[in-house]
Amino acid sequence: MKFKKFYDPYAELLARLNRLRVEYLVVGMAGINYYAASAREAFATQDFDIFVNPTISNVHKALSVLTKLGYDIAVNAKRLDKAGVKDAVSHEKTIVASNPYGILFELILSVSGYTFAQMACDARVFTSGKTPIKVAQLQKLLRSKKLAGRKKDMLFLERYEILLKEQQ
Amino acid sequence: MQKRLNIKTAAKERGITLSSIAKRLKMARSNISAIAGGARGVSLDKLRRIADILGCGIDELVAPKEQHIFKDRRLESLLASIEERNFDGVDKSWVTRVMFARNLHFKTGRKTTKA
Numbered sequence: 001m002k003f004k005k006f007y008d009p010y011a012e013l014l015a016r017l018n019r020l021r022v023e024y025l026v027v028g029m030a031g032i033n034y035y036a037a038s039a040r041e042a043f044a045t046q047d048f049d050i051f052v053n054p055t056i057s058n059v060h061k062a063l064s065v066l067t068k069l070g071y072d073i074a075v076n077a078k079r080l081d082k083a084g085v086k087d088a089v090s091h092e093k094t095i096v097a098s099n100p101y102g103i104l105f106e107l108i109l110s111v112s113g114y115t116f117a118q119m120a121c122d123a124r125v126f127t128s129g130k131t132p133i134k135v136a137q138l139q140k141l142l143r144s145k146k147l148a149g150r151k152k153d154m155l156f157l158e159r160y161e162i163l164l165k166e167q168q
Numbered sequence: 169m170q171k172r173l174n175i176k177t178a179a180k181e182r183g184i185t186l187s188s189i190a191k192r193l194k195m196a197r198s199n200i201s202a203i204a205g206g207a208r209g210v211s212l213d214k215l216r217r218i219a220d221i222l223g224c225g226i227d228e229l230v231a232p233k234e235q236h237i238f239k240d241r242r243l244e245s246l247l248a249s250i251e252e253r254n255f256d257g258v259d260k261s262w263v264t265r266v267m268f269a270r271n272l273h274f275k276t277g278r279k280t281t282k283a
Binding site (some may be wrong): 006008009010012014030033034035037038039042044045046049077098102103115118124125126128129133137138139143144146150157165167168 | 179195208227237240242244246247248250253254255256257258259260261262263264266267268270271272274275
């Protein structure tokens, strides 16, 4: 049985970020999914969260990759221009990139409880084929959700706790 | 409201007493204790001097104290074992494929800009 080659926009973006040496970490639900043992344990999520080192040059590099791939880039639902990048970095605003096919990335410039350096110092480097993928440590990802304390994060932690108890 | 700082923990880890920090800063020991406990505010300059004495960064002093994620401590050890299983270099190409396939199935994409 032959399968068609599967285009993976997430892997494509991460490969390009690596090529441009963008300092990034996969975080959020996407990051937590990297620790799942199988597809059954992976959580559905609308967006793919990428924590980028919040320096202007690093964010510019990440945005150039997204622009080349045809993503529409916005902050607070307004299209992002060059001047807006500086403002987004200084106020640590989340940058959202989407394409007409519904693929959505969030470039996150700050997370609850940790700086980029604190998250990056013990991050895992998984692979996707030959592409290295940097993912924040699982316990830090969960602790960050707890520290954020949003209702959706607390509900997620309850679900994750159930999942862990099933594994015991 | 003042914020509790990790001065006591950082000092203990380095075998430095609060009294010696106070002495070097020419402050009363009770003042250092009050700063560490969040009962008294501290200027950025003084915080930098405390960090210098302790040989650490300011971020270590102001970072939130590590707290447990789940009430059940056994789950924390389970998390540690999950992290051990997922070591550097493990091929995880299936993760993004599964996420992409699910997104295509449910078509959950949202608009990023207002019309």
